[in-house]
Amino acid sequence: MADDLFNSFMNGPDEKGRFGNYGGRFVSETLMPLILELQAEYEKAKDDADFWAEMEDLWTHYVGRPSPLYFAERLTEHLGGARIYLKRDELNHTGAHKINNVLGQIILARRMGKSRIIAETGAGQHGVATATVCAKFGLQCIVYMGAHDVERQAPNVFRMKLLGAEVVPVTSGRGTLKDAMNDALRDWVTNVRDTFYCIGTVAGPHPYPAMVRDFQSIIGKEAKEQILKAEGRLPDTIIAAIGGGSNAMGLFYPFLDDKDVGIIGVEAGGKGVNEKMEHCASLTGGRPGVLHGNRTYLLQDDDGQILEGYSISAGLDYPGIGPEHSWLHDIGRAEYVAITDAEALEAFKLLCSTEGIIPALEPSHAMAHVMKIAPELPKDHIIVANLCGRGDKDIFTVAKALGTDMSGLT
Amino acid sequence: MTRIDAKFAQLRAEEKKAFVAYIMAGDPDFDSSMEVLRGLPAAGVDVIELGIPFTDPMADGPTIQLAGQRALEAGQTLQKTLDMAAAFREADDTTPIVLMGYYNPIYNRGVDKFLEDASAAGIDGLIIVDLPPEEDDELCIPAQKAGLNFIRLATPTTDDKRLPKVLTNTSGFLYYVSITGITGAAEAQAGDVRPEVARIKAHTDLPVIVGFGIKTPGAAEEIASVADGVVVGSAIVDLIGKGKSPAEVLDFVRGLAEGAHRA
Numbered sequence: 001m002a003d004d005l006f007n008s009f010m011n012g013p014d015e016k017g018r019f020g021n022y023g024g025r026f027v028s029e030t031l032m033p034l035i036l037e038l039q040a041e042y043e044k045a046k047d048d049a050d051f052w053a054e055m056e057d058l059w060t061h062y063v064g065r066p067s068p069l070y071f072a073e074r075l076t077e078h079l080g081g082a083r084i085y086l087k088r089d090e091l092n093h094t095g096a097h098k099i100n101n102v103l104g105q106i107i108l109a110r111r112m113g114k115s116r117i118i119a120e121t122g123a124g125q126h127g128v129a130t131a132t133v134c135a136k137f138g139l140q141c142i143v144y145m146g147a148h149d150v151e152r153q154a155p156n157v158f159r160m161k162l163l164g165a166e167v168v169p170v171t172s173g174r175g176t177l178k179d180a181m182n183d184a185l186r187d188w189v190t191n192v193r194d195t196f197y198c199i200g201t202v203a204g205p206h207p208y209p210a211m212v213r214d215f216q217s218i219i220g221k222e223a224k225e226q227i228l229k230a231e232g233r234l235p236d237t238i239i240a241a242i243g244g245g246s247n248a249m250g251l252f253y254p255f256l257d258d259k260d261v262g263i264i265g266v267e268a269g270g271k272g273v274n275e276k277m278e279h280c281a282s283l284t285g286g287r288p289g290v291l292h293g294n295r296t297y298l299l300q301d302d303d304g305q306i307l308e309g310y311s312i313s314a315g316l317d318y319p320g321i322g323p324e325h326s327w328l329h330d331i332g333r334a335e336y337v338a339i340t341d342a343e344a345l346e347a348f349k350l351l352c353s354t355e356g357i358i359p360a361l362e363p364s365h366a367m368a369h370v371m372k373i374a375p376e377l378p379k380d381h382i383i384v385a386n387l388c389g390r391g392d393k394d395i396f397t398v399a400k401a402l403g404t405d406m407s408g409l410t
Numbered sequence: 411m412t413r414i415d416a417k418f419a420q421l422r423a424e425e426k427k428a429f430v431a432y433i434m435a436g437d438p439d440f441d442s443s444m445e446v447l448r449g450l451p452a453a454g455v456d457v458i459e460l461g462i463p464f465t466d467p468m469a470d471g472p473t474i475q476l477a478g479q480r481a482l483e484a485g486q487t488l489q490k491t492l493d494m495a496a497a498f499r500e501a502d503d504t505t506p507i508v509l510m511g512y513y514n515p516i517y518n519r520g521v522d523k524f525l526e527d528a529s530a531a532g533i534d535g536l537i538i539v540d541l542p543p544e545e546d547d548e549l550c551i552p553a554q555k556a557g558l559n560f561i562r563l564a565t566p567t568t569d570d571k572r573l574p575k576v577l578t579n580t581s582g583f584l585y586y587v588s589i590t591g592i593t594g595a596a597e598a599q600a601g602d603v604r605p606e607v608a609r610i611k612a613h614t615d616l617p618v619i620v621g622f623g624i625k626t627p628g629a630a631e632e633i634a635s636v637a638d639g640v641v642v643g644s645a646i647v648d649l650i651g652k653g654k655s656p657a658e659v660l661d662f663v664r665g666l667a668e669g670a671h672r673a
Contacts, residue, residue: 016544026513026540028469030565030590033572172475178466185468190591192567290514290540291466303487304518306465 009256009333012324017206017294020330022323025205027293030189039207041112046214051107055215058103062136063093065100065218069226069384074354082377084370085235086387087223087251090359096389097219097247098129098200104215106133109196116140116191119198120184122149122177122243123315123362124156125389126200131165141165144184147175149314155393174308177243177318181292201244202322205293209322216250223384224254231382237262237373240386241366242336243280243316245325247388252334262335265325266369268311269338280309281338282321283329296323312341312401313361315389343368345401348391360389361397413506413534414559414582417456418617421639428583428639429454429630429670430619431663432510434461434477435494436486437650443481445656447498451505453660454667457583457619459537459641462491462511469539471594473644476651488515488524492531499532508535508561508582513549521549525556535559535582543575550579563587564610573613583617585641586610588633591622594644598623604636627669634673642666 012019025035045051059065068091072084089097109117117139121127127143134141143160147169150157160167173179181204188197202209202216220238227235238255240248242265255261270279279285282297289298291306299307299319309319328334339347344361347368351359359367366385374383391398399406411419421428431450436443450458463478463486470478495507509528516524516538528536536553543550543562550560559582567590568576577584586607588598598620607618620633621641634640645666649659 025542025544027542028539028565029542029563029576030469030567030587032542032544033567033569172472173465173479182466182468186471186592189469190595192590290512290517292468293540295517298514300514300518302518303489304515305463305482306514 010253012327013206013210019324019327022296022326023206023209023294025293026290026295027205028189030192034188034192035205041108042207042211045108045111054107055104059100059218063099063103064091066222067091069223069230071230072355075351078354079371079374081379082374082381082383083379084374085227085382085384087219087384089219089247089386089388090363090390094125094129094132095392096125096129096360097216097250098126099132100218100250101200101212101215101246102126102129102133102198104211105196105198106137106139109198110137112196114194114196116142116195117198118142118144118184118187118195119200120144120177120180121200122146122180122317123313124149124153124160124393125315127165127167128156128159128163130198131160131163134165135163142187143167144170144180144187146177146180147171149176152397153314153393176308178306185292201246202249202324203244203292203294203296203320209294209324212246213249213253213324216246217253219247219250219386220252220254223251227382227384234258234261235382235384237264237381237383239264239266239366239369239383241266241316241362241388242321242325243268243318243362244320245322247386249322249324251386256333263333264369265334265336266365267336267338268309268313268316268365269340270310272340273338277307278310279338280311280316280318282319283325283336284338286319288326291320294323296320296326297329312344312397313365315360315362316365337369339365339368345398347371348398357387358391359387360391361394362389363387412557412559412582413504414457414508417504417506418583421456427634427670427673428456428617428619429667430457430459430639430641431455431646431666432459432461432641432643433650434463434474434481434647435491436463436481436484437477437647438480439484440486440490442656444494444497446650446659447494448501449656449660450663451502453664454671455505455663456639458505458507459510459643460491460495460507462488462509462515464512464515467512469592471592471644473594473648473651477647480651488519492527495533496531506534507532508537509533510537511539513538513540516549521552525553525558528558529556533558535561537561537563537585539563543578546579554579554581561585566590566606570609573610577614580616583619583638584610584614586618586620586637587622588620589623593622596623597625598629598633600632600636603633607637627665630666630669631673634670640670
């Protein structure tokens with residue numbers, strides 16, 4: 001990191017939507033005018049006090065923000081090292097951080113006069129959040145979800161349907177999150193006039209990565225104020241799990257220029273980051289390429305064909321990552337590590353037993369890395385980990401992984 | 411002057427509309443695909459679009475998606491697609507070949523190396539769906555410098571304000587996408603297409619070729635009559651997907667070409 005080159009890490013993206021060499025607008029001509037219109041509308045909204053007043057009001061009264069920053073006392077004692085704080089975004093309405101961003105995009109869609117909302121979803125949390133906000137505003141909602149994910153996230157599929165959304169199981173490709181995103185883009189290209197594409201993560205063509213980051217940054221802004229109040233200083237380390245990377249970008253962004261704060265992103269290591277590619281660790285095991293409108297690190301073969309990732313967590317099961325993470329990785333401002341399914345499951349159980357919190361499998365990856373590093377760190381070292389979702393949706397997956405027959409429990 | 415420019419000059423002199431056929435390279439396997447490719451000029455095809463298989467064809471409908479999957483499963487790679495073009499060139503040095511696909515396989519190979527190899531293989535032009543004018547520095551400008559045409563898509567959402575931007579750095583011909591949507595979806599309507607072609611022609615002297623949603627010889631004739639030519643892709647690829655032999659596929663192509671040439 002050359003200090004003379006970067007006055008700030010918070011200035012990106014440039015006018016072409018680039019973070020360094022990453023990001024951009026790699027979309028078909030049909031979508032290009034829509035993306036330019038969205039960018040113009042977002043630029044306007046970003047500087048409009050009324051827009052943010054509406055966001056603040058809904059964040060407070062509908063989502064339940066600010067989410068607490070909680071000192072995990074028993075977990076800290078158990079690990080015997082660093083002081084561990086959890087940013088409790090799993091307490092948000094709908095059970096995850098996803099709604100922070102959805103509210104922003106739907107308010108924008110309403111300002112743009114769009115009546116039909118489409119979204120892609122992996123674990124279903126973004127789909128549920130989108131269905132929720134659409135119900136609240138009386139908008140039509142169509143959610144594309146990989147057929148494989150529909151199967152493993154049945155509770156969320158039912159939730160979306162209860163909320164009035166149409167859930168379209170995607171069977172093209174291999175029927176996972178990346179294919180759901182392809183089909184959402186196909187829908188958008190077909191229904192350009194009335195449709196708003198509500199992307200769930202910090203990926204896609206510019207302005208999505210920056211816009212979603214801005215909406216999710218409420219996480220980091222709150223965490224910063226809260227830790228200053230609790231400890232009188234900034235944390236030494238902040239940690240979050242990464243699929244596309246929206247909860248992580250939301251936590252990281254307000255801390256990027258605080259150079260004493262270490263930043264760690266945790267990717268899904270699946271069955272292990274190896275040549276068999278049974279993982280979703282784009283930064284640890286991939287290389288730069290172009291997919292879904294942006295240049296970023298991708299899991300791909302020698303011919304540039306995109307590979308299917310694997311993770312026990314449907315929310316991390318994506319072969320790419322937000323372009324800003326790729327840039328932070330290359331310039332060394334953030335460190336990225338991988339955690340396996342088995343390690344995540346251990347962390348899931350530990351948080352249940354020490355803190356009475358059932359985390360989603362996604363933040364269980366972040367918690368697993370906390371478990372790895374906290375014991376070796378001094379007792380005055382402060383870690384803030386983002387607990388971006390609750391685990392209710394995952395109990396069936398976890399039961400299966402632990403070999404528990406739920407029908408035999410009564 | 412590329413083979414594309416020469417071909418359109420010839421068609422203009424003969425007052426003929428262009429018939430452009432798309433096939434996916436390596437679908438359903440290398441040898442059958444090669445046989446179809448070799449037979450296209452004799453079936454009346456003026457310009458060949460050769461699809462580069464990609465796992466995530468975001469702008470394509472199920473027909474082309476499945477064709478890409480079949481090709482990849484049969485072991486097709488970008489190298490093999492270039493090999494097909496080179497093999498075709500041994501017997502035909504005039505029919506233009508345009509590679510059509512997505513950017514990642516090219517980016518993965520390295521733009522400079524790709525352009526060198528594509529030129530050597532006898533490729534004349536590129537249509538890369540996910541490279542709008544905003545990303546011209548990536549491949550469009552290097553390709554033009556390497557002597558390849560970079561053919562752009564214009565769509566119903568490309569308004570008059572944006573059209574000049576789309577036309578800048580475009581060469582060979584302009585591909586007008588007749589519908590908002592994916593390949594193989596709705597049917598193109600001559601009534602909708604005619605004013606759009608006129609609108610585009612007010613901005614450029616390039617030939618305007620219309621594609622998406624043209625499935626029959628009748629439709630090829632009708633749409634070609636309001637433009638400089640037509641592209642048919644999904645309808646041909648669909649037959650390959652149904653297991654038709656190269657000879658049967660080429661018979662169908664001949665019918666489409668005759669339709670377009672009647673216009």
